[in-house]
Amino acid sequence: MDRRKMLALLGVGPALVAGAPSYARTAPTATPEATTPMTDRLITAVNPAVTPGLPKRVPLAPRLDTLDGKTIYLVDTDWGGMGQNASILEEMQAWFAEHMPAVKTIIKVKKGNFVTDDPALWKEIADAKGDGVVLGVAG
Amino acid sequence: MSLEAGEIEQKYGIPTVAAAGSNVVSFGIGANFTYNTGMPIRYVGVPFPFSGQPRSVLKAYIEGKDTVTGKPMMHAIVDGLTKSLTAEEKMSGTPPESTPEPRLLPADTEDNLQRLFKEKCWTDYNPVIIPTQERVAAMMKGTSHKPDEIVKSAAGTFGTRRPFTVEKVATLAVMAGAKPEYLPVILTLASQVPYQDSTTSIAQMVVVNGPIRNEIGMNAGLGALGPNNDANSVIGRSMTLIHKIIQGYDEGVTGFASLSNPLRYDNLCFAENEEALPQGWQPLHVQAGHKPTDSMLTIFTGWNFINSTGWVEQHYAPQMLMRDYMSTLSGMGAALIMDPSVAELLNNVQGFATKEKLAEWLSRNVEKTAGSYWGNSIVSSMLGPLGAQGLEPYASWKKLPGDAVIKPFTNPKGIHAVVVGGKTASVWFATDFMPGPSVSIDAWR
Numbered sequence: 001m002d003r004r005k006m007l008a009l010l011g012v013g014p015a016l017v018a019g020a021p022s023y024a025r026t027a028p029t030a031t032p033e034a035t036t037p038m039t040d041r042l043i044t045a046v047n048p049a050v051t052p053g054l055p056k057r058v059p060l061a062p063r064l065d066t067l068d069g070k071t072i073y074l075v076d077t078d079w080g081g082m083g084q085n086a087s088i089l090e091e092m093q094a095w096f097a098e099h100m101p102a103v104k105t106i107i108k109v110k111k112g113n114f115v116t117d118d119p120a121l122w123k124e125i126a127d128a129k130g131d132g133v134v135l136g137v138a139g
Numbered sequence: 140m141s142l143e144a145g146e147i148e149q150k151y152g153i154p155t156v157a158a159a160g161s162n163v164v165s166f167g168i169g170a171n172f173t174y175n176t177g178m179p180i181r182y183v184g185v186p187f188p189f190s191g192q193p194r195s196v197l198k199a200y201i202e203g204k205d206t207v208t209g210k211p212m213m214h215a216i217v218d219g220l221t222k223s224l225t226a227e228e229k230m231s232g233t234p235p236e237s238t239p240e241p242r243l244l245p246a247d248t249e250d251n252l253q254r255l256f257k258e259k260c261w262t263d264y265n266p267v268i269i270p271t272q273e274r275v276a277a278m279m280k281g282t283s284h285k286p287d288e289i290v291k292s293a294a295g296t297f298g299t300r301r302p303f304t305v306e307k308v309a310t311l312a313v314m315a316g317a318k319p320e321y322l323p324v325i326l327t328l329a330s331q332v333p334y335q336d337s338t339t340s341i342a343q344m345v346v347v348n349g350p351i352r353n354e355i356g357m358n359a360g361l362g363a364l365g366p367n368n369d370a371n372s373v374i375g376r377s378m379t380l381i382h383k384i385i386q387g388y389d390e391g392v393t394g395f396a397s398l399s400n401p402l403r404y405d406n407l408c409f410a411e412n413e414e415a416l417p418q419g420w421q422p423l424h425v426q427a428g429h430k431p432t433d434s435m436l437t438i439f440t441g442w443n444f445i446n447s448t449g450w451v452e453q454h455y456a457p458q459m460l461m462r463d464y465m466s467t468l469s470g471m472g473a474a475l476i477m478d479p480s481v482a483e484l485l486n487n488v489q490g491f492a493t494k495e496k497l498a499e500w501l502s503r504n505v506e507k508t509a510g511s512y513w514g515n516s517i518v519s520s521m522l523g524p525l526g527a528q529g530l531e532p533y534a535s536w537k538k539l540p541g542d543a544v545i546k547p548f549t550n551p552k553g554i555h556a557v558v559v560g561g562k563t564a565s566v567w568f569a570t571d572f573m574p575g576p577s578v579s580i581d582a583w584r
Contacts (some may be wrong), residue, residue, distance in 0.1 A: 001249045001280045005202075006403075012431060013169065033152075039248060039249070039250060040248065041248065042246040042247060042248060042250065043246060043247065043249060043252060043269055043271055044243055044244070044245075044246045044271065044272060045143075045244045045252055045269050045270050045271060046242065046243060046244070046270045046271070046272060046306070046313075047240050047241055047242060047243060047244045047245070047249075047310075048256075048261050048270065048276045048307065048308045048310045048311055048314060048380075048384050049240040049259065049261070049559075050239055050240065050294070050301045050302070050303050050384065050385055050387065051236075051239045051240045051301075051302075052174055052295065052299070052300065052387065053174075053236075053237075053292070053299070053300030053301065053531065054173065054174065054177070054234045054235075054236060054237055054303065055174065055175060055176060055177035055234075055299075055300070056177050056231070056232060056233055056234070057177045057178075057230040057231050057232060057233075058148075058149055058176070058177050058178040058231060059178075059228060059229045059230060059231050060148050060154070060178065060179065060180075060181070060224055060226070060228045060229075061148040061149070061151075061152040061153060062152070062154070062155050062224065063220060063222060063223060063224060064154060064220055064221050065146050065221070065269060066221065067217060067220060067221060068393060068409065069355035070544060072220070077140060077143075078520075078524040078527070078539065080190050080516060080519060080520055080522070080523075080568050081516075081518075081520045081521070081522065081523025081524050081527075082513065082523050084189065084190050084197075086193075087194050088158075088189065088197050088200070088201065089195050091187075091194075091197055091198045091200075091201040092213065092216070093200055094200070095201055095213045099213070100217070109524075109527075110143075111524075111528060112416050112524065112525075112528075113520060113521050113522075113523075113525060114140075114520055114524070115521075115523040116147070117142070117143060118143075118559065119146070122143075122146060122147050122150065122151060123151075125147070125151070125153065126150075126151040126153060127369070130153055130251055131154075132153060132154045132156075132220040133144075133147050133153055133154070133155040133156070134155070134156050134157075134158060134216055134220075135143060135144050135147070135155055135156070135157045135158065136140070136157060136158025136159065136185070137159060137160065137185050137189065138157075138158075138159040138160065138163060138167075139141045139159065139160030139162060139163065139185070139187060139188070139189060139190055139338075
């Protein structure tokens with residue numbers, strides 16, 4: 001197909017794609033830097049890097065001596081929102097039932113969504129004397 | 140999740156183990172601990188991807204290995220709850236501050252500095268202008284603010300502390316190739332960190348409104364979205380450098396975008412063609428309640444950028460094709476970026492007296508199936524849980540069969556129109572980009 005016809009078909013005028021030839025552009029003006037070989041000249045640059053602040057270190061809670069007789073909450077963050085996490089936590093629960101039957105597990109679903117906090121649930125777990133929490137699953 | 144686990148551990152003294160996909164677990168253990176929580180949460184890693192896998196695979200993951208320790212997954216969880224704390228896990232108080240970055244780098248050659256900037260990830264991997272003291276001082280003439288003024292402290296991803304000064308922004312502006320007159324716009328951009336990140340291909344779009352567009356020569360006309368204008372290109376590039384250097388986005392350390400997004404090279408930076416708006420259509424910043432004489436900047440965040448491909452045809456009104464294309468978007472929000480010729484057709488021929496009228500029509504007419512709606516994991520992650528908790532219309536939509544038709548854009552205020560372009564074709568883009576607040580550029584002059 002003729003190039004002009006093809007461009008017309010696409011709604012593009014030949015003048016739009018032709019443009020000006022690069023050799024028609026104005027020659028660059030010489031700068032002082034251009035007169036000194038760049039490879040040899042030492043340059044002092046301002047440092048772009050930012051100094052990160054570090055948060056206070058916070059210790060973890062003391063660990064349990066054993067899980068026997070303890071209640072572990074398996075908290076579903078509902079990442080994905082369509083029940084995927086529930087399947088994983090149910091498999092964890094099944095594993096505890098089979099391999100560590102002395103451990104009581106309770107599955108809870110967090111309110112809100114995966115980016116929101118649920119302080120009421122953490123308090124509920126504490127009030128119910130929960131011994132440990134498995135929180136998940138983020139992906 | 141580190142914050143929630145930390146809250147349970149610290150506030151209630153309950154030992155906690157967090158489970159995360161192997162794709163992101165190193166962030167929780169590494170950067171998030173170091174710069175955000177200060178608490179070495181015990182994580183286990185679940186093989187990725189787990190979403191979309193059948194139950195049999197998920198069961199195998201639980202019976203398989205923890206990707207962090209290499210131990211059987213459930214043994215690692217039991218250890219996480221019972222194994223005594225290490226010395227590091229017992230640490231408290233203020234850690235030694237990281238070594239302050241010196242204001243100046245050791246003198247070196249151009250080649251070596253270019254190499255250093257690449258090694259330090261202080262670049263988008265195109266060459267930068269080396270920020271000499273003279274160049275930075277010249278750049279500072281673009282603002283009345285003092286070099287040592289703190290622009291923002293909570294600049295890191297998730298708001299971690301990375302305080303930075305006006306001079307730091309001027310340094311990055313030099314590196315991007317900016318002129319001093321661009322600096323107020325670039326400072327405004329910097330004041331809005333942290334920009335949203337994700338493992339998904341999220342990106343930003345920058346729209347400038349008001350008098351400064353013409354004062355600094357931004358392009359709102361022909362070729363405005365392409366590499367055809369100094370101010371658009373350089374200001375957009377500055378945002379990439381701000382994201383990487385000031386916010387501290389480091390792929391594989393503080394960020395994990397699997398594919399990332401080519402829009403992140405220049406962040407779709409352009410000015411609205413306010414002069415070409417049809418009668419009754421307001422500029423974006425005026426819609427947000429600002430004066431036409433205010434110079435404002437709006438950062439949009441989104442994923443999709445669908446091209447109309449061709450021009451508007453007489454036999455199919457533009458809003459009809461916009462409706463069709465928008466049915467592939469999430470429904471959480473949209474921005475239509477259109478040539479002034481499209482805006483004129485919508486206004487004069489189709490009768491949309493304002494941008495808002497167009498948004499209302501689209502809100503009423505865009506449709507998609509419930510299956511497709513919930514198939515978008517951003518929608519299902521953000522709104523699925525709310526539906527499960529009874530929030531309408533998501534609660535009802537979750538109960539629908541997959542082929543049921545819904546109108547996903549429930550809120551017309553979430554649909555925006557921005558007019559830009561040179562009137563050589565009646566073309567447009569349908570995007571799911573959602574705006575943050577319009578912020579003042581004048582405050583940084």
